[in-house]
Amino acid sequence: MAALLLASCTAPGPDTALPITPIAASGPAAVSTARMIAPDAPANIANWMSHGRNWGEDRFSPLTQINDGNVGELGLAWFDDLGTMRGVQATPLVVDGVLYNESIYNIVTAYNAATGEKLWTYDPQVGAEWARLACCGPSSRGIAAWDGKIYIGALDGRLIAVDAATGLEVWSVQTFDRAEAYSITGAPRVYDGKVVIGNGGADYGVRGFVAAYDAQTGERLWKFYTVPGNPADGPDGEASDSAMQIALPTWHGEWWRYGGGGTAWDAFAYDPELNLVYIGTGNGTPHMWHFRSQGQGDNLFLCSIVAVDADSGEYVWHYQMVPEEDWDYTCTQPMILADLQIGGRTRQVIMQAPKNGFFYVIDRASGELLSAQSYVSVNTWASHIDMATGRPVLQAGAHNTTTPHLMSPSWLAAHTWHPMAFSPLTGLVYFSAQEQGDVYARAEDGEFAYVHHRSNSGQQRRNQPELRARLMEQARAEEKGYLLAWNPVTQSEAWRVNYRVPGSGGVLATAGNLVIQGTIDKTLAIYAADTGRKLWEMDIDQAPVAGAITYMVGGVQYIAINAGWGGSPVYNLGSFQTSTAKLLVFRLGASGVTLPPPPPPSTLPRPPFLTAGEDMVARGRELYGENCARCHGPNAVGGMKDLRWMTAETRSQFADIVLRGTLAERGMIGFGGQLSEADANAIHAFLIARANEDYADASAGAHR
Structure with a gap:
């Protein structure tokens, strides 16, 4: 696929004369193991070279030029209108003065990071039908960079490497059988020359797996299945074979007919010293445990963190957050690596706040659970985590029957995929939390029917309408959305910012004592990291769900974010109208760049939901x-x-x-x-x- 070479600036202003930092001698996107091990070194600190900035994915930047004393001077430096009303969820990358961004259908553009001048655009020509063949539309959460190449996990399953200087395709491999209901919406990661990619599709009925590829050639290096297949087929001959011996006894019935689920569609982290890749796995399929596994067994490795050897892909340890997964919970939410002082000594930990409403701190070398505490005020799933066993203590009636009941957290998630951040200066983790209950009931025996490429929940959604109405009224009355600052050592809330409804986006923290978040009120807001005090806010007529980044070019610090709401179900919004999605870039003292007015309301009739197979x-x-x-x-x-x-x-x-x-x-x-x-x-x-x-x-x- 040829790249389009473009030369015009999207939104020129008086600031467009700023120089671009010279590209490193080794060429564009010169990301390497040496640079990633030392992201705060003078030659690297200005960059955002990986999805979470560093391999520990803490989304914390040491830059301080924009800080709590001058953030009020922030202005829009440049923007690119991405020309879509769909959700744009990607985290951009910046390497040595070039910003690389991904829009819907995996279209990638390289920009002069200071001025917005387009350098090239690559369109992998993903078919429009993938907008419905993937559960949540044609968005992607980002790209990866390594040794002169940009890596794209395309929605249709291709892993593509393009030349970072020209945008021309270098190689492409198909990571899954397109006849199956897989898709890719997560960002690939590159760990020491290995491209790691997962996939989605658990709702639709697939068997989850993660694979690693050689960054130079595209050769597959290893494959790790997250749930077992048909026992009659024997071992897969893959890196996960030993792990499947652990998982197999925890499954019952004929789950493999529906795939089983467990897809790892977003959450990864890497510890180069331990040489471990951490995988966050997803929900089961069908959602209802009764149909999936005859209501028996923990169903490993659904909703778990699994640590594998980075070189071989072989199993090292796991911790399962949600045994007997019955609620469409996922543990594919972002994971952060950090070193914390716990109990008088330094512990190497991995932290996650998954859908189920508990914040987990786990020893990342051994998988030992160190602490877990609910971060939401209502948790009808589990009362607490038993520290002796590491298992949740389920609330009475938590498992689904044919009688409707209210679950909170629900599939809507106490914390969804929106990126979170950790500041080593404040010791706090920042993330978008929400309380959105929903009514659950499983279908009667004999009612569940598997449908290819459609959600296979096993739920009954129509029975006892009066009871359902009462429960939904309660759920809406209890609905909350807030930005939460959480102390992972004390497992307690430090502060929160309340929003009128759930749905606010990902978070960035900086050494300038800043926490940056796109809000459901269609603004970009900046808060003091230590207190939560609002420092700055701008109406952008969009509710960004992606995480912001920050970088420096020519001695000037910038903040960039993709603002394109979508893929985040929120009740009670009514008619939620936004402008087209945009890549927005800010700096101190910028002026003269204004956003266009929003489009007029649609006159097209909204189509009915697709129910056909x-x-x-x-x-x-x-x-x-x-x-x-x-x-x-x-x-x-x-x-x-x-x-x-x-x-x-x-x-x-x-x-x-x-x-x-x-x-x-x-x-x-x-x-x-x-x-x-x-x-x-x-x-x-x-x-x-x-x-x-x-x-x-x-x-x-x-x-x-």
Whole structure:
């Protein structure tokens, strides 16, 4: 795939004359083990070279030029309108004066980090259908850089290396079978020349795994499955074989028919001294433990942290946060490595605040649980963690039955994937927390049916409507969202900032005593890291969910963030209208750059939810191409009438129109002689799929 070479600045202003720092002699994106081991060295401190800045993923920057005394002088230096209404979740990278960013469908652009001048853009041409084949849309959480290359985990499963100087593709490998319901939305990481990538799809029914590839050649080095496969097939012949011997006895029934889940779609960290890669794993499939494992067994390694040898991928230790996973909980939330003074001695720890509402501090060498405490005020899942066993003590009625009950935390998460940060200066971890309950009940026996490429929860969502209504009223009354500063040593809250509803984004901490977060109020806000006092806020007409970064170019410090809300379900928002997603870059004293006005409200009818299976959609695509594309446009775009945007009335009459020619006087003849009722339904399913793929951007006039 060729790169597009571009030379124009997106939003020029009086500050565009700032010089770019000369590229290191070894070339662009010259990231190496030596540099990553010493990210705060003079030659490296200005950069943001990896997803969490360093391999410990603490998202803390030692830069102090922007600080609590002058942050009020912050202004918008430049921006790039990314031309989409979809969620943009990526953490940019900055290496030696060049900023690398990823938008939807894995489109990557390199910029002069000081001015915003575009240097190149690479589009891997991910098919639009992946917007619905992945559970949460076509967003990605970031890219990786290493030794002159930028690495992309494409939504469709390709791991792609492009030349950091030109944007030209160097190599590409397919990491999973596209016939399966996998996708990639997490950021790849490079650890000492090995590219580590996971995947998503647990909701849809896949068997989770993580793989490592040679950063120079793309050769696969190892593969680690996170849950066992069919025992009749024997060992996989992969790095995880010894771990699967531990996991297999904790599963029951025929879970492998549905994949099992456990996908590692976002959370990774690396300790180069211990040579361990830490993997945070996801939920089970189906969600309901009753159907997945006959209501028996812990189901390793669902919702766990698993440590593996970085060179071989072989199992070293694990800690499972959610045995008997029954609630669509994941432990794919960010993990942070730190050295903490606990009990009078320094402990090497890994920290995580997963969906289930508990904050965990674990010895990262041994996997020993050091402490765990709930960080939310309501926890109907577990009362506490038993430190003798490391297991949660479940609340009465926590497991799902056919009777609806309220769970909080729920699948909506006490803390979701939004990045968190740790400041070694304050000793505090900062993250977006929320309390959003939901009603759970499993389906009756015999009701669950697996559907490929659709969510397979095993839940019953319609029974006892009056009880459900009461429970949802309670959930909404208890709903909270806040920025939380947490002391991991004392396992206690230091301070919080309350928001009107959940949904605020990722967090960055700096040595300037700053905590930076995009908010659900469509602002970028900066708080004092020690007290939580608000220092600065700007209306940006977007609610960023991504984490911000900071860097220096030419002696000037910048703050950058992708502002594009999406992929974060929040109740009670009503009509939540935003502007198009943008990459925003700030510095002290910047002026003269203003954001454009928001787009007008959409006039397009919102399409219905897609309920048909992928086989039906694929059949509809074929029938549409044979019978409809000539008049209505290829891939259902344009033509005499764009069928993606049918009204509800037209949709209700679709079969009559197509088969019986009820609109023949307008030129739409009936196809009853060559299409059946089932054919018409398949075509309609395809059109609903296409409408859902394109609605977010088409409704605002934005385009990929």
